Amino acid sequence: MxxxxxxxxxxxxxxxxxxxxxxxxxxxxxxxxxxxxxxxxxxxxxxxxxxxxxxxxxxxxxxxxxxxxxxxxxxxxxxxxxxxxxxxxxxxxxxxxxxxxxxxxxxxxxxxxxxxxxxxxxxxxxxxxxxxxxxxxxxxxxxxxxxxxxxxxxxxxxxxxxxxxxxxxxxxxxxxxxxxxxxxSGIPNAEKARVRAEYAQNRVDRQTLLESEIGSYHxxxxxxxxxxxxxxxxxxxxxxxxxxxxxxxxxxxxxxxxxxxxxxxxxxxxxxxxxxxxxxxxxxxxxxxxxxxxxxxxxxxxxxxxxxxxxxxxxxxxxxxxxxxxxxxxxxxxxxxxxxxxxxxxxxxxxxxxxxxxxxxxxxxxxxxxxxxxxxxxxxxxxxxxxxxxxxxxxxGVSESLDLDILRPASNPFDKEGGLRLVQGDLGRAVIKISAVKPENRIVEAPAAVFETQEDALQAFRDGKLFRDVVVVLRFQGPKANGMPELHSLSPALSVIQDKGFKVAFVTDGRMSGASGKTPAAIHVSPEALAGGPLAHVQDGDIIRLDAEAGVLTTVGIADLTARPLAARSAANAEGSSWGYGRELFGAFRHVVTTAEQGATVCFAVPTGSRGSDDTPPNPNFVDRTVDA
Structure with a gap:
């Protein structure tokens, strides 16, 4: 064809x-x-x-x-x-x-x-x-x-x-x-997810969780x-x-x-x-x-x-x-x-x-x-x-799928579109995986709950502070800030909130995981907070709209966060350690790493002020807000 x-x-x-x-x-x-x-x-x-x-x-x-x-x-x-x-x-x-x-x-x-x-x-x-x-x-x-x-x-x-x-x-x-x-194959994936959700709510003990995980990875x-x-x-x-x-x-x-x-x-x-x-x-x-x-x-x-x-x-x-x-x-x-x-x-x-x-x-x-x-x-x-x-x-290979619940022909797909979308707005550009998100959960407009560490976000969940319509914002997780870790530990907690009937979304300049699941998550937000990105200016209670269908990630009813000066909106400061567990060995990486949309790489990074013959031509979608980290 x-x-x-x-x-x-x-x-x-x-x-x-x-x-x-x-x-x-x-x-x-x-x-x-x-x-x-x-x-x-x-x-x-x-x-x-x-x-x-x-x-x-x-x-x-x-x-x-x-x-x-x-x-x-x-x-x-x-x-x-x-x-x-x-x-x-x-x-x-x-x-x-x-x-x-x-x-x-x-x-x-x-x-x-x-x-x-x-x-x-x-x-x-x-x-x-x-x-x-x-x-x-x-x-x-x-x-x-x-x-x-x-x-x-x-x-x-x-x-x-x-x-x-x-x-x-x-x-x-x-x-x-x-x-x-x-x-x-080990235990069914649905059973694994159930036990993780139960553990997140303190309904099963750690031994039960460990037995489940061993049954999965065996x-x-x-x-x-x-x-x-x-x-x-x-x-x-x-x-x-x-x-x-x-x-x-x-x-x-x-x-x-x-x-x-x-x-x-x-x-x-x-x-x-x-x-x-x-x-x-x-x-x-x-x-x-x-x-x-x-x-x-x-x-x-x-x-x-x-x-x-x-x-x-x-x-x-x-x-x-x-x-x-x-x-x-x-x-x-x-x-x-x-x-x-x-x-x-x-x-x-x-x-x-x-x-x-x-x-x-x-x-x-x-x-x-x-x-x-x-x-x-x-x-x-x-x-x-x-x-x-x-x-x-x-x-x-087979010419017809042997299980239409798992694999379908292009003439009869699960969805006419693929599993990844771009969302953008006054908070920057991000990607969202929607293939596991039900259509009714793809649009969320709710107050922000802002965190700088996933430990603080999990503690707020354990304290019952997130059981409401909420957009959980976790910032200072980009490549310059701390190497852009995966934040999959939050997935069970976010799933529990959604299962309670609340509208919930996740917005971060970090990564989620290859196992990104049923909760809508706008991830890899670029530019990242530490590099001057708008996430650094978001405050608790700001209304954020994540619309995966329309490709929108924006604040609602407040001024453009990228405008200058921001008299009432000074940027938050990143906290945390760049030492221990080998992290101190990668300080130079954090300093020169490119943005997430440029691959978050040091292999093709060009030092500030350098214009070698093999420079990457500028991308009109990129806004250079790079600062020393």
Missing amino acids: ALHPTVAAVTARIVEKSRETRADYIRRMDAARDSGTGRAKLSCANWAHAFAGQTIADKLTAMDGSKPNLGIVTAYNDMLSAHQPFERFPDVVRKAVREVGATAQVAGGTPAMCDGVTQGRPGMELSLFSRDVIAMSTGVALTHDAFDAALMLGVCDKIVPGLFMGALAFGHLPVVFAPAGPMP SPGTCTFYGTANSNQMMMELGGLHMPSTAFVHPDTGLRDALTAAAARRAVQLARSGECRMADVISEKSIVNMIVALLATGGSTNHAIHLVAMARAAGVLIDWTDMDELSSVTPLLARVYPNGSADVNAFQAAGGVAFIARELAKAGNIHSDVTTIMGQGIEAYFQEPSMVDGELVWRD
Whole structure:
């Protein structure tokens, strides 16, 4: 089917505004490619160092000088259930590439912290910044320049975006991403949410809560709700960096190991052919496909930030207006928790990624004429893998959904629009995930209750002060203030207020979570309070209107908060600590980090007063209120 005109128009706009930065990126990648393979440039001493610790057989292969060497960048640790399986993956990869006359080495590791462990804790203030550390550590790993292709091992929230950004700095190479897959299903998601709400109201004890959580998170693999980690996998599929339908295969299966081996062999094959380098796979069109895949499945709000930084790494400039316009024409095809009751295992069983890819292409919502690691075109991603007599084979995915409560065709979607919207007004610009919010809860106009810490907000809830129509405002949570932590600890409390029949909304310059749920939440408000944003001037009792349907976030009946001077409205001051739990190590990050809508990144930040040749062209939607933090 012909491409949807809005998708075509947004893509054309992205191409135009990215013209200079994209051309500069491709020029640099072409120069790196034309300079020859890394191993050909290394001296004998350099090459000997690179293989000193390898087996005799691998050394002999390396001495040949013509055999590809695959660099593995791994985010393995055994505290993250999703990353625990990566412990064995390097051995699977080495064996697979030896069979095709190549070598593989773990080039380096990256940090991989778990948002599930740090929720509500000081460590969460390092979470978003860890993405850029991961990008930098990926660069350190690959800068040995001893590799002909790269394999990225990562799954979770900040890890895949960081690997993606770092790998693009080496986009002259073919790069393949290999995930670990989700854990088997645990207790039903509705039951988990019920116990959390009961605990928030002191109706069950901590032991009951712990038993429920252990029943949910119980084995190696990704958490089974459709949060940021699993949204990552959807985007890597539609971005053309996975082997097809590899995202949601369980870790401890022969099929998972076969897919990992196939990914390694495919990377070697691409290294030999010189085809499908990452710089060609990730383009304006593939970025649009990734956005649409996220929107069509009700994916994580975190990617309203991550995708901007990820695209920028390839010289592609996008913003929330682009996402909002794409969302307006993207059919919502999936209902996966927290946007429904099913988990990702049920989603995969109902048809999964292959069904989504085919439906979006058939409806003209994604570009079919893209380059992927499988070659030209998106059609390979309509297929699914299986094991037949011990061999990996591919077959067409299902043409019809096997459960219409979980997965629907584009001709009969859950909603005619995607799961993410832009809201804006005199409080700034923000995003809201509406796929889990019932229509009757999408418009809230109520007095503000203003807080500077989530602990204070939770205490007000426990004290019974929030059981009314209310817009909970939590400010000084942006990237400059404290690293922009997720605030998911507030979700159960806000849900309880809404379930009592009150109108409730949440407004913050921080993040919520990939698990953003049924309470309307305008998040990532930009500019943030610490950088001169209007949230710094809001007071208790101000009437705020959040209208997700009309795209409005504004005060009602008071003066424009951005006007100067503000005789009666001096800005509140941020309080809190930038010390402890490693936070003091990231002071420089907080000082130079870009706005949320610019990706909240330090990788492409330009110091004040600097105007280098690779500056991002100004975005007319941005208002520069940056101050020293």
